[in-house]
Amino acid sequence: MTLKSKERTSETSIEKNRQDMSLKSMQFNRFMLIRYATAFFFFVNLYWALIMRHTWVVALPLLLIVITSLAIIEQIKLFGQHSNQLRFSKIYFRSQIVANAMLIISTMTPLFSSLFQFINNTWQNRVIVLFLLLLGILLLLVVNKRLNLISVDQDKYYARLIAYQNSLTNKEMK
Template sequence: MKNSKPVTNEAKQKVAQNSMRFNRFLVFRYITALFFFLNLYWSILSIAYWTIAGLIPIILMIMDAVILVEQTQKYWQQSNRLRVTKIGFWIQSAVNLVGMLFALIGQPQIIVPFMNQTGRWLLVGLFTLGLLICGYVQRKIWLIEHDQDKYLTYLKAFEGMGGK
C-alpha cells in the first residue's frame, strides 16, 4: 500500500483557485480552437487550387497553436498579460478584413482560391462574422489585462470566502 498524504483543505483551495484563474481565459481557448479548425478547413480546400494565398490559413493555424500554448501556460503562470493572444487575434482580424475587401471588390479567389463570384456574399458574411468575433476577443483581452472583467469579480469573491 502506498503511503499517501491526506489532501488538505488548503491544497484543495489552491487547486480550485488555480482552476478558476485558468478558466478566466476559457473563452480564448474555445474561440482559438474554432479559428484553428476553420483555418484547417480553409487550408485543405485551398490545396486543390494551390496558390501562394494557400499559405495564409497555414500561417494562421501555426499562430493559433502558439496562442493555445500561451493559454495553457496560464494554469501555472498567474498573469493577466495576453501578448501572444492579442497579437494573434489582430492578425486574424487583418486577414478577415483583407478577405472581406477582396470579396467586396469581386476578387474572392485571390485569398480564397476555391471560391468564385457566386460565393462572394457568403465570404463577406463569414469574414464579417470573423471580424466581429475578433473584436469581441480583443475587448475581453482589454478587460482582463485591465482587471475589469466580470470573472475576476467572481474569483475575488470566491477567494474572499476562503475558496469555499
C-alpha cells in the same frame, strides 16, 4: 500525534487542496472564451490551408496558424503559471482581424475567385462569405475586448475570483 489530530490535519490538507484547485480553475476559466475562439479560428485556418494547399493562397492561413500556435502555447501555460498578459494571443487576434478585413475587401474584387477557389464565384456566395467574415470580426472584437479587460483585471471572472478569495480568507480568520 493522536488519531483525531491526524484526521483533522488530513481533512485540513484536503480542504486546502480543494480551495487551491478551485482558485486555479477559476483563474484558468477567465480565459475560456479566448481558448474556444483560438481553437475555432485555428481549425478554420487549418481547413482553409488544406483546401488551398496547391495554390499561393495557402501562405495566409499558414501564417495565421503559426501565430495561433504561439497563442495556444501561451494559453496552455496559463494553468501552471497564472498571468493576465497574453501577448501572443493579442497579436494573433489582431492579425486575424486584419486578415478578415482584407478578405472582406477581396469579396468585392476579382481576388475573390483566387482566395476562395473552393466556392463558386456568384454574387450570393460572395454575400455569404462577406457575412461570415463579418461575424468572424465581431467574435474577434469581443475576444479582443475580453483580453483587454483581463489584462487590467476588470473582467467579471476576476471579481468573482477576488470574492471567493476573500470568503476563504474570512473563513480562515474565524
